[in-house]
Amino acid sequence: MNAYNPQDKVLLAVDCIIFGFDNEDLKVLFVKRDFEPEKGNWSLIGGFLKKEETLNDAANRILHNLTGVNDIYMEQFYTWSNIDRDPVERTISTSYYAIINIQEYNEKLTEHHNAKWFSLTEAPHLIFDHNEMLAKATRRLRRRTSISPIGFGLLPEKFTMRQLQKLYESILDKKLDKRNFVNKIKSMDILIKLNEKDMTSSTKGSYLYIFDQEKYDAKQTNDFYLKL
Amino acid sequence: MNAYNPQDKVLLAVDCIIFGFDNEDLKVLFVKRDFEPEKGNWSLIGGFLKKEETLNDAANRILHNLTGVNDIYMEQFYTWSNIDRDPVERTISTSYYAIINIQEYNEKLTEHHNAKWFSLTEAPHLIFDHNEMLAKATRRLRRRTSISPIGFGLLPEKFTMRQLQKLYESILDKKLDKRNFVNKIKSMDILIKLNEKDMTSSTKGSYLYIFDQEKYDAKQTNDFYLKL
């Protein structure tokens, strides 16, 4: 009964939900699938697990091949196993979500692979159970950003308070009060205010900040806990 | 490159962390493994995914075979894929944690299978990466009990405030103030106080409560959020 039975072997896939932020909206990256079945339809970025790699390795490989990006925040969040989720063959899929700075991704590679950014609110119909994956990833991202500062990974290195607020607004999908937001962020004391302004968004210009990783680490606590 | 390649098929296992509560301590159920490798060593309850079932089905089947229990709270939380995690053969394992009322589990079945409850704090060395699984499951359980009332699944139907407090104390691994705890629970308004006392724990006796599922559902909100 408890036996290593080769009959029960299955194919394992990895699918990645890639979140980006363009100062307006939370975005997600999809590709036009280039093989059957469902060739030509929108899909998450995915691929099969190879014999000699871990799921994390596979997720990084797949993401790297598509975008050229390395060393970004990635988290595994669920494994999907409905019998008929893939009509060709029994395939189990483990999904990851990743957070990338949209300015850094390699535009050529994504275009070459028929990839396209969509607003989260305008996601198209996706193949298989990928819409479900997206929904779960979004919920997880929401919860995660409340307890960990991973959100900063979506921003350029230097950013304004306004960008940060828009980012949180688009992740949480609600409007926040400007003053309360700034007060709360400042009270956390994990940002460094630069003597430098971003002049692109207004005539007055707005101060740029950078995330202070050292200060954050020094707090060595998991209670970032940004309740918004 | 993106191909259905039979070479890459792997075995998929399911391992379950089963939490119970005996009015003193949070407990976890382990079994003595009865096949090679590592035969005779402590292990999580687990088994292999069969061709025609989902991971959820497999987890329920495995748990049912061992304990006779059905329809309990179970949640998938991570899939483990280190190349050498199982020395015999490449095996990926998806882990679940389950929450059961320790009084209801079928004692004969567990004894027959060499299963044994351990205090969470006294867990033995487990095979493969099972100690890691346990640690992750414990963290997940902690977070989950803060935002959802699944903890009640660990208690008998009727329970005292003191039992409930001890349960939360052992899940969160910290002492709580009796008065603050009662006030907070009462303010949630999801318990029904019975006109019945439990006389086993003191001469005075303490009131019994039951969880009011209807009231909880009626609040139809996810903000249970018990900050302790």
Next chain:
DNA sequence: ACAAAAGTGTTAGAACTACACCCATGC
């Protein structure tokens, strides 16, 4: 009468929410 656990409220401090005006600059 005493031991053992149950039950019960108040208060000070912290955190959260709501809210409105002036500033700097490019046009």
Next chain:
DNA sequence: GCATGGGTGTAGTTCTAACACTTTTGT
């Protein structure tokens, strides 16, 4: 000079945390 987005503080309310004594009853 005016339109645009940037920046800032306070007061009322709610939530949290700390804290000690009385009740009941079996022995």
